[in-house]
Amino acid sequence: MDDVMTRRPGLSARLKLTLSYAGFLLLAGVLLMAVLWVFVLRHLPDEDPENIRRRFGATVIIVSADRSEMVRGFAPAAAAVLLFLLVFGLLGGWILAGRMLAPLTRIADAARKASEGSLSHRIRLRGRRDEFRELADVFDTMLGQLESHVAEQRRFAANASHELRTPLAVSKTLLDAARNAPPRDQGELIERLHAVNTRAIDLTEALLLLSRADRKNFTREAVDLSLLAEEAVETLLPLAEQRDVTLEVTGEMAETSGSPELLLRLVTNLVQNAIVHNVPAGGTATVQTGTRHDVSVLRVENTGRPVPPDLLPTLTEPFQRGTQRTRADEHAGVGLGLAIVHSVVRAHDGTLDLAPREGGGLVATVRLPRAHARTSQQAASQRASSTSEADRTR
Known part of the structure; x- marks a missing residue:
């Protein structure tokens, strides 16, 4: 400058x-x-x-x-x-x-x-395509992306401020009430404050994770999505049993290159989303992995209420919840689950497709670039070591 x-x-x-x-x-x-x-x-x-x-x-x-x-x-x-x-x-x-x-x-x-x-101004040069008009079209496209990005960041900042202000306001209300009229049961106040602070911490960690994925400042390693799917399902199995949701894991190895931590959070968020936003009882959630040519595919399908098609584009926006998502649900999250998934997928040069499931529910399909031969060998070694560790544990 x-x-x-x-x-x-x-x-x-x-x-x-x-x-x-x-x-x-x-x-x-x-x-x-x-x-x-x-x-x-x-x-x-x-x-x-x-x-x-x-x-x-x-x-x-x-x-x-x-x-x-x-x-x-x-x-x-x-x-x-x-x-x-x-x-x-x-x-x-x-x-x-x-x-x-x-x-x-x-x-x-x-x-x-x-x-x-x-950022709303556009050039819109008319006439046949030449160097100047191509430059103007590229500049218009850039302005459109900037305008969309700035609007998204403003909505995100406003929603994040609102989400962070809510637990802080609740904590202040509880403390003011306890100071003016000390409750007889101190344990109840502590539990409520603990729940509110836990939600605020979860929101802050989700925001930091989202920011980290957007910056792409992570080290790429060999990752097998099938192993991550098994780990996520094992972790969320108690939640699925509590909600009477049957979890199924099928498929084959799906090697890719990326951050194991971020990709595990991606799979975990998709599986948790499939469990939480399911039918009240007797629902199913299926996790399937595989490869298609040079692409590793992760597919998570769950039963549930019908999802309106016009709601699908908003599900990956931060703090956007579907019609069946309620704040009263302790596992409903902070409204960043699919936003984090979308951000992690973009950071790994992949795509995320959300489609309504026939009969109700949602189908989420993640496609990531398949790992190269050397990375595939590392993923196979990782899978073998994980299997040996599981055998020793049993």
Whole structure:
């Protein structure tokens, strides 16, 4: 920024193009005059016509006088032509440069408005595609992405502030009530404060995890999604039994490269989401892993209430809950479960597809780039060591 501020003012691009056009036109005129001199005027005879007639014994038709007279008439005419070419080049170059640089002027105006905080402005150049229009289209796309990103960040900041303020406000209310009228059961107050603070801590950790995934500052390692699926299901099995949800894990190895911690949180959030947002009793949640060509696939399917199609795009937004998600549920989370999943998937160059399940419920499909051969060997070794550890434990 300091280098830009200390730069000296220079000629505008329009003036440079104008001088270039005029210079080339003037140079072309000079070359034309030089050619005329070398190949025409230089070879004109400088003798009297009578002498030439007597020497060749023939009738010679002389169009003009001798060479010196033609040179004297040629010099002023050449100077006038060159002056005309200079003026014409400057005027024409200025007009042509203005027309050619008009798209850049519009792009500069849009960039200036964007720097002032207005991201809703678009260039929208018309006409056939060329370099300037391609640049304008790319700039419009960038402005659209920036506007969407800024709006998303503002919503996220507002929602995060609201979510963090809620447990703090509840804690303050409980403490004020205890100070004004000390409760007989101190244990109940402690338990309620503990629950509120736990929720605030969970929210803070989820926000930090979301920020870490967005920055992509993690070390990539060999990861087998099937192992992560088994670990997540084993961890959440008590919750599934409590809610009378049957968990099933099927499929084969699905190797990828990434952060084991983040990918485990991805799988855990999807499985927990499938358990919590299920039918009241007798529901099922299926976790399936596999490979498709150069892609490792994780598919989590669960029964539940029908999901409106217009609700699907909002499920991955922070603090967005479906119609069946309630705050009274202690396992409902903080509204960042699928947002974290989406962020982790993007950080690993993958895709997340959410689709309503026929008969009710949700189908979440994660596709991640398949690991290379060396990474696959590391994942196989990881799987073998995990199996050996499980055998020793049994």
